[in-house]
Amino acid sequence: MSRLGERRGGESVLPPYPSEFESEMETEVEETDGEGLTPAAKHPGRRGGVAEGTTNEVHMGSHAPSDRNVPGWMRKDNSSATLDATAVPSRQEMEDDYVTVQHPETPHNEETMHVCRDMRRLLDMREQYVYVSRPSSAAAAGGTSTSGGRVATPRQQKNPFVWEPRPASDHSFEFVRGVVHVYDRNGNVAFAPKHTANEFFKDLHHVLRVVNSGPVKSFCHHRLLLLEQKFNMHLMLNADKEFFAQKGAPHRDFYNVRKVDTHVHHSSCMNQKHLLRFIKHKLRKEPDEVVAKIDGKERTLAEVFELLNLTGYDLNVDTLDMHADKHTFHRFDKFNLKYNPCGQSQLREIFIKQDNLLEGRYLAELTQEVFSDLMASKYQMAEYRISIYGRKATEWDTLAAWVCNNALHCDNVQWMIQIPRLYEIYHGNGTLQNFQQMIDNIFNSLFEVTIDPQSHPQLHMFLQTVVGFDMVDDESRPERRPSKSHMPQPCDWNVPHNPAFAYYAYYIEANLHVLNDFRQSKGLNTFAFRPHAGEAGDLDHLATSFLLAHNIAHGINLRKSPGLQYMFYLAQIGLCMSPLSNNSLFLDYHKNPLPTFLARGLFISLSSDDPLQIHLTKEPLVEEYSVAAQVWKLTSCDMCEMARNSVLMSGFPHQCKQHWVSDQYWLPGVAGNDIHKTNVPSLRVRYRYDTWCNEMRYIYHSELARMPSAPVELRAAQPPGFAASALGTPNGGRETVPRPAPLLEVSVGTAVASKSPPLSPQVTRRIRNGHRHMMMTDGVGSSSGGSTDGEIPGARSRAHYGDDSGDESDDEEEDGSEGRRSSAGLVVSANEMERLERSSSLPSGVTEVSTTVAETIAEGVAPVGAEANGDVASAASDDAGGKAGEEDAAENDSTGEVAHASAADS
Ligand SMILES: [Zn+2]
Incomplete structure (x- = not known):
């Protein structure tokens, strides 16, 4: 036209x-x-x-x-x-x-009226469950990710690993029916869960009943098709104008808009070539480093390779064999084995674990290299997930020590915690007797350090760089939906089989919710709940996420449920989709619902998931965008829209989002x-x-x-x-x-x-x-709430967004x-x-x-x-377009700005 x-x-x-x-x-x-x-x-x-x-x-x-x-x-x-x-x-x-x-x-x-009424009820339910941080003076004073309020530069934090003493409070806590209660000094309940597990399971059943009812399915299907057609019509009428508007925006193009890899696992954040180069380098430079204990005997790196019958010269990407291939399709177990370089778990232990004989030094070095790649690319960010398994109480301290001692911090990266749903395995090998022990291991340290930062100083510092919690594992494993009324409490869950997704999600989210309330009251940062959901398996996972999650990873199973899909649309729950990863595991690329979801207006970002197993280039996120753009003929506007979404749904600090999206991005x-x-x-x-x-x-x-x-x-x-x-x-x-x-x-x-x-x-x-x-789907919700009092333009809006x-x-x-x-x-x-x-x-x-x-x-x-x-723009718009000059000029300008800002900081 x-x-x-x-x-x-x-x-x-x-x-x-x-x-x-x-x-x-x-x-x-x-x-x-x-x-x-x-x-x-x-x-x-x-x-x-x-x-x-x-x-x-x-x-x-x-x-x-x-x-x-x-x-x-x-x-x-x-x-x-x-x-x-x-x-x-x-x-x-x-x-x-x-x-x-x-x-x-x-x-x-x-x-239709009944359908609409039911859907309104679901939206109300979600509102009751999802954690939304409220602005408070305490948060404004101490919100870490906002650095105290004034919007200055996109620098996140000076150095998060500098210990700043904070007073302890005399709170205490205990777990009651699996969820923590925090008491003040007089023994009164200060923070407690808003909902019991049974209430949640009942609501979950209600959600499932509604979205599976015939009239709701028809209604939602119809509305979704309408949305899709409207978007197509919009493109027919306005695509040219969008294109011209983009052309008219000086300096910006797809390459230099900020994009966040909203869903990527840290242990596979490097690509194969990178890992291979690193291994070869270590083999050449540090052959005599003692790296592992094999059969009770300490072994050097050279000896390990000898034992494995490998030489540095032999090594190539093919022998490394970490790429997902046709054998991994629908085989999550085989996919997991791909984490072993050359199929050898010893090499995984040495190179991509943080809890080993080297105290994770190799992984830290690799991570630093990935950081510097990201910083060099400047416009790409990532939210790396690191695991807390809940199998022993010291995990948090080990992890925090690894992060702090290696100074693993970078302005382009936020940390997230992922909790693998592996109770079954730990119970099987005798590590855990019941599910409550797993919850204890995950949450005890977090409450201790919130009460008294001195109790785990490194953990306290590390937590300030964490923005959310994820929940991961093979969703395709069959499970039984929790019943409405008689689910055993976590302390009574001593059976060998794994609890259902919803059961995990409730107990993790409920405890996280109390933790967030508690931390917010003390002016500390809070955590979003952003589980993997809807990659495979039951619709229960998505219904659970609808009630509890800020945003989710994958969500491709929404294609199977118009009801849930429409509810996700109305609630604008973010989907961090990874079509290339799906292509390796659960869904062929050409069947991926991403373009449909995008047309319908679901809140979508693109993410890489597992660059080590999936991507071929040094910039996995751009590769992801690139393939999607080619296969689905996405326009530059579509890609930039997804990039913008990725920033909004990420946990990056308030002032970063201001700098990257809009001064008033909220x-x-x-x-x-x-x-x-x-x-x-x-x-x-x-x-x-x-x-x-x-x-x-x-x-x-x-x-x-x-x-x-x-x-x-x-x-x-x-x-x-x-x-x-x-x-x-x-x-x-x-x-x-x-x-x-x-x-x-x-x-x-x-x-x-x-x-x-x-x-x-x-x-x-x-x-x-x-x-x-x-x-406000993230930890930054808290920071924007926290930083806001009178500091940023549009302060009144926070009353709307932050306080029900x-x-x-x-x-x-x-x-x-x-x-x-x-x-x-x-x-x-x-x-x-x-x-x-x-x-x-x-x-x-x-x-x-x-x-x-x-x-x-x-x-x-x-x-x-x-x-x-005024202040805001001049402080925050380094290369935001006003220069209208050469890209290089703007680049230099922005660098100068950052340098200037950090000088001001110090
Ligand atoms: Zn993932």
Whole structure:
């Protein structure tokens, strides 16, 4: 479609769609200022710090004629739209070239209403379980990953391995029915789990029952297909514009946007060639190093190789034989054996274990080399998982000593802890008698060190660099779903077989939850729960993760459950997908659901999983992107979008995300994106947010219709999607007026307006929180909460995102004006509706739409620009695009900035 993406120079153009097409899919072409330039092109020198299009739109809107560009047939209800002259469709001009896709919604019938009600209930459940850190003054003072608040540079921490004494508290703790309770000095419970195991299992059963019910499956399937088609339509209409917007963003391209490898295991973080080179080097330089005890006798490296009948000269990648191949497909056990170089477990012990005769020196050196590769590449980050097995109590100290003594810290890397679900094996060999012992081994040290950092100083320091907990193992092994009421407690779980995924997940998450609450109260960093789930095996794993996890690794099994897939979409739970890894283990590449998920708007990032077994190049993450782009014909915009997602769902500190995504990355929609940093056009971000808002409103609109007070005609023939799109703010938060009304909107709007049954506070909270979960899916949620008090722009938003309890009152305060009531007469008449709109889309105090456009500019936009040129931007936008110069120049500049900043630090 040749120039559909082009402007047409200010003239309003009626879309030439045939009538039968209109009935299928209404397309609203929105023209803008008519200069034929993208905002980036108009402001080539704009500094980073302002989300692309954010300010431009409002400016354009403010002095552009209101509705000259709007085809009359689209605005059937001119009268109500013109009630407030300042609010007439100036949004048309505010949109930078956005062609939105709208479609008629089928009316809610009895079944749909039940389905929506069930899904709302599931979203509420998730909210009760998932840990969301709350801002607290203590956290602000001590949040480690934020370095105390002020946004300065993307440097994470000065040196995390410098001991800073912290006072002990007189808390105590004990495990009650498998979950820890923390007591204060008087013996009162200070922190305890919110839910018992039985409550959780009951809720899990409920989730599974809902997502497996016929009507829910049909509904979700339908909605997902619709989402997919909408995205395809969006691409047809806007792909060119996205492309031009990217071209217009100076300096940025796919290579120099930040991307995080959100799911990668440390023991396979190097590639084969790297490991081979390292082994050969050691064999040449340190042949006499005593490296292992074999049959009770200490052996040097040269002797070990002699015993194995290997020489350095023989060694090549083929003899190393660590690459996953056709024999590993559906054979997780064989895949695990690939961790043994040359098939020899001794070599694995020597080179890729941290708990060996060398105290992990070789692995530490390898890790340092991987670190320096990452630092050289500059734009690639990783979150490496290291194992805590829970088989003995000293594991934490050993691990912490290894990390601290070898100073394994790098600004491009965050640590995560992975817990392999291996109770079965440890019970089998007599290490563990029951499951409670495993929990003790995992959590005792963590609570001890939180009470008194002095008790495990190195662990205390190491934990400050840990951002999350993962849970790993072969998911394809059969298991029995936990029953609702009579599951044995961990201390009674002394049978030889492994507990189910859900059982592990509950006890790990519940203890982690208490630990997080406890640590947050002391101003320490907290940990996200980000398990492997949905790689294989039962849907239980995904249902469990829906309730408990911040985001998950894999998730390919969502393709088997439209219900869960749609719930993951609504909750915007991150999926760290690894199609190349799946290709080696569980699912052929061409069957991978990633492109479908991406089109449907699931929150996706690409990750490498096991570079040692899977990838061939030195940059496994880029290899992953590269293959995906080739096979699925992804555009640069798609890739940059996934890269942006990966940063958002990662555990990197608050100020890194500010530096890499947007100064206000936590805001929904366009305001949370800066094309100069992410190379993601605001069009794309807006499309995603619009679409998601629309779905949320669709789900919640039925609550309105369900109310007895709602008029009959509303229940009978309501097209909630339309009403919703008119109600809300698909404009990423800056819509001042309802959309032009297509089709049935007038009657619906009137119906809603005349009766105006209020939306419950729950609805507003839900929509708001839905986004919060998306953005705060990690330890950084805590840090942004923690760092926030008054330090960063848009501080008011944190009240929304960070604190459930205070939300309503905050809304009341912000809702002081009634100025939009009349303009909203089209559809938004209820006060509650307005609150919904504001709270869902305008959580920031910064770009909030106030009563008039003029005020918006005065209050909202101008400060954003000011901030962009102020402290934050100048401190955080090294190469964020303002230079518009040579890449090298910008590179040097950024290096200089970092150097400068570290000098300032010291
Ligand atoms: Zn993995």
